[in-house]
Amino acid sequence: MAIVMYDLVGRDDRRFSPNCWRTRMALAHKGLDHEALPTRFTEIPEIEGGQVKTVPALRDGDRLIVDSWAIAQYLEQAYPERPSLFGGVGGEQVTRFVQSWCVAMLHSELVRVIVADIWLHLTPQDQDYFRSSREKRFGRTLEEVQAGREERMEGFRNSLQPLRMTLKDAPFLGGQQPLYADYLAFGAFQWARVISPFRILAEDDPLKAWFERCPDLHGGIGRSAPGYD
Amino acid sequence: MAIVMYDLVGRDDRRFSPNCWRTRMALAHKGLDHEALPTRFTEIPEIEGGQVKTVPALRDGDRLIVDSWAIAQYLEQAYPERPSLFGGVGGEQVTRFVQSWCVAMLHSELVRVIVADIWLHLTPQDQDYFRSSREKRFGRTLEEVQAGREERMEGFRNSLQPLRMTLKDAPFLGGQQPLYADYLAFGAFQWARVISPFRILAEDDPLKAWFERCPDLHGGIGRSAPGYD
Numbered sequence: 012m013a014i015v016m017y018d019l020v021g022r023d024d025r026r027f028s029p030n031c032w033r034t035r036m037a038l039a040h041k042g043l044d045h046e047a048l049p050t051r052f053t054e055i056p057e058i059e060g061g062q063v064k065t066v067p068a069l070r071d072g073d074r075l076i077v078d079s080w081a082i083a084q085y086l087e088q089a090y091p092e093r094p095s096l097f098g099g100v101g102g103e104q105v106t107r108f109v110q111s112w113c114v115a116m117l118h119s120e121l122v123r124v125i126v127a128d129i130w131l132h133l134t135p136q137d138q139d140y141f142r143s144s145r146e147k148r149f150g151r152t153l154e155e156v157q158a159g160r161e162e163r164m165e166g167f168r169n170s171l172q173p174l175r176m177t178l179k180d181a182p183f184l185g186g187q188q189p190l191y192a193d194y195l196a197f198g199a200f201q202w203a204r205v206i207s208p209f210r211i212l213a214e215d216d217p218l219k220a221w222f223e224r225c226p227d228l229h230g231g232i233g234r235s236a237p238g239y240d
Numbered sequence: 241m242a243i244v245m246y247d248l249v250g251r252d253d254r255r256f257s258p259n260c261w262r263t264r265m266a267l268a269h270k271g272l273d274h275e276a277l278p279t280r281f282t283e284i285p286e287i288e289g290g291q292v293k294t295v296p297a298l299r300d301g302d303r304l305i306v307d308s309w310a311i312a313q314y315l316e317q318a319y320p321e322r323p324s325l326f327g328g329v330g331g332e333q334v335t336r337f338v339q340s341w342c343v344a345m346l347h348s349e350l351v352r353v354i355v356a357d358i359w360l361h362l363t364p365q366d367q368d369y370f371r372s373s374r375e376k377r378f379g380r381t382l383e384e385v386q387a388g389r390e391e392r393m394e395g396f397r398n399s400l401q402p403l404r405m406t407l408k409d410a411p412f413l414g415g416q417q418p419l420y421a422d423y424l425a426f427g428a429f430q431w432a433r434v435i436s437p438f439r440i441l442a443e444d445d446p447l448k449a450w451f452e453r454c455p456d457l458h459g460g461i462g463r464s465a466p467g468y469d
Binding site for chain 2: 056071094097098099100101102103107109110111112114115116134150172173174175176177180181183184185186190192
């Protein structure tokens with residue numbers, strides 16, 4: 012039986028979750044047959060007999076793995092003969108820092124840039140859930156959170172400097188070939204690309220070359236996904 | 241002949257260069273006999289027959305290697321039987337991102353916190369060189385650059401969140417044991433510790449445990465170096 016991953020979906024088959032993109036890219040990197048099962052926010056409690064609270068979640072035979080990092084570790088251990096996601100034990104450890112940076116710097120900022128756009132791309136039932144849960148978290152309306160995003164872009168783009176510096180010397184964070192570290196950062200940008208027409212990177216940003224390279228990987232799964240371009 | 245590294249020094253044997261600390265820790269990690277030769281800014285043009293413009297520089301037999309990253313790569317290749325600095329090829333690639341983050345986020349901010357303190361700890365000849373070259377770079381006096389550092393600390397400490405998140409799950413960026421990634425970040429903090437009485441981390445910062453762990457590594461070379469505590 013092929014591997015099943017539960018993949019967050021909005022309207023029009025928009026697969027927007029950054030954490031799910033990490034997992035999809037990891038599965039593709041390993042060359043593993045899988046089905047990315049479209050799953051709405053409000054459907055999550057129904058999958059896998061209620062054992063799952065967040066996606067991505069992965070069903071591989073009798074194994075159920077939840078959380079994108081746990082999934083990446085699982086895939087690396089379960090399929091060691093396939094291309095490595097980390098390039099060794101040190102790579103796996105140090106990739107944790109890239110993940111922390113992505114969560115602390117990319118996700119936390121980007122959510123404030125696209126949160127109302129996410130809402131616009133959800134089905135009505137998910138819209139209610141999303142608005143109430145996120146407005147409670149932010150203490151403001153989604154539109155208030157997103158307002159003023161143009162003014163925040165300069166600071167955000169400056170904060171990408173570590174990525175820019177690293178990608179000056181090699182096409183991927185993984186060097187000549189992508190590693191899971193690339194998928195961590197790509198997931199964040201792909202999240203925005205799928206769900207929002209707002210441009211995250213300036214046209215002349217040297218990061219653009221890397222950002223345009225990633226969706227073409229592994230048969231172009233990032234490129235062919237419904238989104239904005 | 242033992243390996244010689246040229247190590248930036250101020251007054252009272254203060255070894256303050258963050259890039260030199262990376263190299264010292266890397267040599268100690270590899271367990272390689274070496275001499276860390278104290279070298280003042282104004283002495284650099286005189287070492288190795290004028291071939292060297294920056295420290296750290298490493299002399300190993302007939303090999304001369306300049307630049308801390310090139311040195312780390314060299315040590316890993318030349319001494320593969322010794323403990324690895326990267327834990328594999330993926331580790332080496334992804335560690336480039338940690339280095340970029342350290343340079344872009346730690347060094348660029350910390351220099352504005354300690355630059356006048358550095359000057360205070362240099363010999364008179366180095367003081368002249370340092371003041372004129374750095375004031376030209378900043379377009380302001382060293383004291384003006386450093387002024388207001390108390391107000392900048394909240395933002396700086398917030399920017400350490402990726403480090404904090406990663407070190408919540410393991411004692412080192414390298415996991416249970418340190419890797420070169422740890423020395424990159426440690427070098428920046430040690431720079432400040434050696435040269436400035438100003439406290440970079442808040443007392444209750446969870447990062448403190450890691451920061452106190454690093455100077456005790458490898459026989460406590462970070463701890464025993466003249467500095468502030």
